[in-house]
Amino acid sequence: MSAETVISVEAVSKKYRLGMISSGTLHEDLSRGWARLRGKPDPRMKIGGHGSGFDEAGLLWALRDVDLHAERGEVLGVIGRNGAGKSTLLKILSRVTAPSSGQVKLKGRLASLLEVGTGFHPELTGRDNIYLNGAILGMSRREVTRRFDEIVQFAEVEEFVDTPVKRYSSGMYVRLAFAVAAHIDPDILLVDEVLAVGDAAFQRKCIGRMGAVASEGRTVLVVSHNMATIDSLCTRCILIERGSVAGDGQPAAVIRQYLEAADAAVEGEASLVEHEHRLPGMSSYLTRVRLLNADGQVTSTYVQGAQIVVEIAYDASECALPLAGAGIIVTGASGARVGGFNTYMAQAPPHAVPQAGVIRFTIKGPCFAPGAFWVTVSLGTHPRNLVDKVEHALGFSVLPRDIYETGYLLTPEDGVVAFSCEVEYDPAAGLV
Amino acid sequence: MRSKAPRTGADDWTQTIRPKRHWWDLRLGELWNARELVALFVWRDFVSLYKQTILGPLWYVVQPLLTTIVFTIIFGRIAKLSTDGMPQFLFYMAGTVVWSYFSTCLTKTSQTFIANANVFGKVYFPRMAVPLSVVLSTMIGFLIQFLLFCGFVVYYMVTGTAVQPNAYALLLPVLVLLMAGLGLGFGVIVSALTTRYRDLQYLVVFGTQLAMYLTPIVYPLSSVHGKLHLLVLANPMTSIVETFRKGFLGVGDARWTMLAYTAVFTVVLLLVGSLLFNRVERTFMDTV
Numbered sequence: 100m101s102a103e104t105v106i107s108v109e110a111v112s113k114k115y116r117l118g119m120i121s122s123g124t125l126h127e128d129l130s131r132g133w134a135r136l137r138g139k140p141d142p143r144m145k146i147g148g149h150g151s152g153f154d155e156a157g158l159l160w161a162l163r164d165v166d167l168h169a170e171r172g173e174v175l176g177v178i179g180r181n182g183a184g185k186s187t188l189l190k191i192l193s194r195v196t197a198p199s200s201g202q203v204k205l206k207g208r209l210a211s212l213l214e215v216g217t218g219f220h221p222e223l224t225g226r227d228n229i230y231l232n233g234a235i236l237g238m239s240r241r242e243v244t245r246r247f248d249e250i251v252q253f254a255e256v257e258e259f260v261d262t263p264v265k266r267y268s269s270g271m272y273v274r275l276a277f278a279v280a281a282h283i284d285p286d287i288l289l290v291d292e293v294l295a296v297g298d299a300a301f302q303r304k305c306i307g308r309m310g311a312v313a314s315e316g317r318t319v320l321v322v323s324h325n326m327a328t329i330d331s332l333c334t335r336c337i338l339i340e341r342g343s344v345a346g347d348g349q350p351a352a353v354i355r356q357y358l359e360a361a362d363a364a365v366e367g368e369a370s371l372v373e374h375e376h377r378l379p380g381m382s383s384y385l386t387r388v389r390l391l392n393a394d395g396q397v398t399s400t401y402v403q404g405a406q407i408v409v410e411i412a413y414d415a416s417e418c419a420l421p422l423a424g425a426g427i428i429v430t431g432a433s434g435a436r437v438g439g440f441n442t443y444m445a446q447a448p449p450h451a452v453p454q455a456g457v458i459r460f461t462i463k464g465p466c467f468a469p470g471a472f473w474v475t476v477s478l479g480t481h482p483r484n485l486v487d488k489v490e491h492a493l494g495f496s497v498l499p500r501d502i503y504e505t506g507y508l509l510t511p512e513d514g515v516v517a518f519s520c521e522v523e524y525d526p527a528a529g530l531v
Numbered sequence: 532m533r534s535k536a537p538r539t540g541a542d543d544w545t546q547t548i549r550p551k552r553h554w555w556d557l558r559l560g561e562l563w564n565a566r567e568l569v570a571l572f573v574w575r576d577f578v579s580l581y582k583q584t585i586l587g588p589l590w591y592v593v594q595p596l597l598t599t600i601v602f603t604i605i606f607g608r609i610a611k612l613s614t615d616g617m618p619q620f621l622f623y624m625a626g627t628v629v630w631s632y633f634s635t636c637l638t639k640t641s642q643t644f645i646a647n648a649n650v651f652g653k654v655y656f657p658r659m660a661v662p663l664s665v666v667l668s669t670m671i672g673f674l675i676q677f678l679l680f681c682g683f684v685v686y687y688m689v690t691g692t693a694v695q696p697n698a699y700a701l702l703l704p705v706l707v708l709l710m711a712g713l714g715l716g717f718g719v720i721v722s723a724l725t726t727r728y729r730d731l732q733y734l735v736v737f738g739t740q741l742a743m744y745l746t747p748i749v750y751p752l753s754s755v756h757g758k759l760h761l762l763v764l765a766n767p768m769t770s771i772v773e774t775f776r777k778g779f780l781g782v783g784d785a786r787w788t789m790l791a792y793t794a795v796f797t798v799v800l801l802l803v804g805s806l807l808f809n810r811v812e813r814t815f816m817d818t819v
């Protein structure tokens with residue numbers, strides 16, 4: 100099949116001017132102007148995520164001179180850190196916002212799936228919402244009617260088609276929303292992170308559907324943080340760093356490049372002094388959490404089987420009671436608890452830990468399955484009395500490796516831990 | 532990099548996204564293609580209203596009735612304002628029904644960007660589809676209220692009051708169109724400006740309430756004189772209200788010149804509104 104370019108991004112830049120961000124009321128504008136007059140920093144300035152920054156002129160370049168061409172039938176993965184510009188690229192392609200300079204040329208109909216269920220109305224039935232959502236996504240009434248049964252079947256909501264979606268379980272809601280989007284039949288499909296929804300079986304179905312879309316000669320552009328998905332689904336991958344294309348090529352190679360770059364960054368570290376996930380009623384004794392690799396370097400990505408070190412720093416000298424222990428809990432991206440460890444497990448009573456300092460937990464097993472994980476950390480004066488606990492204090496991701504040496508790479512659908520099993524075959528026993 | 536120059540000619544592209552487009556490029560063709568979407572929005576608004584409340588569409592009836600009763604008591608009985616010899620109840624109801632359509636269109640469309648920020652941030656469709664659908668779905672409410680009003684007109688006629696509906700009533704579609712245009716025009720301008728200044732949202736609600744007193748709703752145009760008369764005449768809603776009363780009650784100051792003024796005003800307003808809206812919709816997502 101001769102290659103035909105269907106997406107052509109030419110020297111596209113997107114910049115945000117200081118004043119454009121988070122402008123709300125006239126009062127805010129005035130206070131901003133006043134601050135500028137006095138030479139003080141903008142009180143309303145919004146700071147971007149990692150990899151972003153305002154330059155001297157007060158401009159934030161979300162994208163800078165991005166050139167990109169995608170061919171028909173390609174499944175193009177886009178990876179990069181938060182704030183690197185992935186979502187901005189998707190928004191420009193889907194026309195939600197306009198580029199500051201450069202131009203984008205597209206061939207064929209484009210549908211964007213930046214969120215599932217955009218425009219769903221809770222009071223309307225599943226049937227009504229299919230038509231409404233379809234129309235918002237650019238389908239004509241006739242097209243929706245033609246594919247209606249397929250959509251309902253895909254979403255597995257046959258019995259509830261005439262029930263208002265407000266009565267749907269969140270799983271059903273998401274399935275229906277994805278089903279509509281998956282049946283738009285665009286020439287170009289943009290997908291942002293929506294694969295992170297639904298149960299494992301449905302995720303598998305969604306990925307299958309995207310593969311099918313691509314095999315029909317359509318083009319898919321996926322933005323995801325899930326390296327396993329990108330690796331298994333995409334035919335090509337692009338790495339975006341600080342608003343520019345930093346890598347382009349085979350998914351495996353680009354993912355490696357991304358991870359090496361990510362390793363160099365300080366993502367595997369978080370200050371806990373003021374953390375949004377500190378449980379109510381807790382005292383801020385935990386000050387920092389870091390993730391280290393076997394060499395003692397800070398990281399947030401591990402290849403399967405690699406040693407993971409969680410290091411917590413704390414200062415509870417103001418605590419009236421002596422500290423007795425500290426612990427960590429690891430949860431999967433879906434919220435399932437993988438397990439945890441604490442100092443009470445490590446030593447028999449009496450329990451005591453220093454009132455301030457650093458504690459390192461080296462996780463030797465089990466072997467995590469590929470995917471994203473969260474670390475929750477806590478301090479206590481008694482196994483049943485916590486004084487500080489920060490949930491989801493820090494995240495890390497685990498990348499697939501051929502741990503079984505059979506070429507079978509696990510995906511997040513295979514669970515949160517990788518089993519280690521021996522298989523025995525006994526052909527004679529089955530014949531009895 | 533694997534990026535390579537496009538092999539195909541520029542004319543093959545179905546769509547080009549550029550930083551700016553000409554200010555007069557309103558993409559009306561795109562809006563026309565989205566007519567099914569507009570229809571679905573109208574239908575959604577109507578159906579969801581039915582389902583959310585116990586009284587449902589009954590609210591359409593209760594609201595003008597109560598307003599009319601209050602107006603009749605305050606402006607009719609207590610202040611004893613002239614109603615050009617019309618039964619006070621009918622006089623105020625005519626004004627209320629007309630004004631509530633206009634003001635609802637205005638306030639609802641003025642919230643376009645704020646209320647739909649979530650959807651607008653996720654998917655593209657011609658943004659104008661939203662205010663258009665609002666004006667249309669509000670029309671359903673107006674029709675219900677209008678029928679209620681007609682019922683009272685018939686009642687007063689049967690009971691022998693001097694109410695004389697006449698040929699001016701045939702102008703109703705024109706009047707509704709003008710009101711829709713005015714409401715849409717003002718609303719769209721405000722919605723474009725509210726993306727920058729949220730304060731305007733409150734000003735709009737407050738402003739339309741005050742603007743009602745600059746419109747002959749609780750008084751007839753004939754009772755205003757001097758400079759105030761000119762001010763009320765300059766209000767594009769004035770001719771609509773007066774013509775409406777003339778048509779259905781037989782008393783009112785219906786003048787073609789005034790209607791023509793309103794029509795020109797509406798067209799200019801819509802044009803300005805569309806241009807402003809058009810400018811804002813491209814980069815609106817960067818400001819919220």
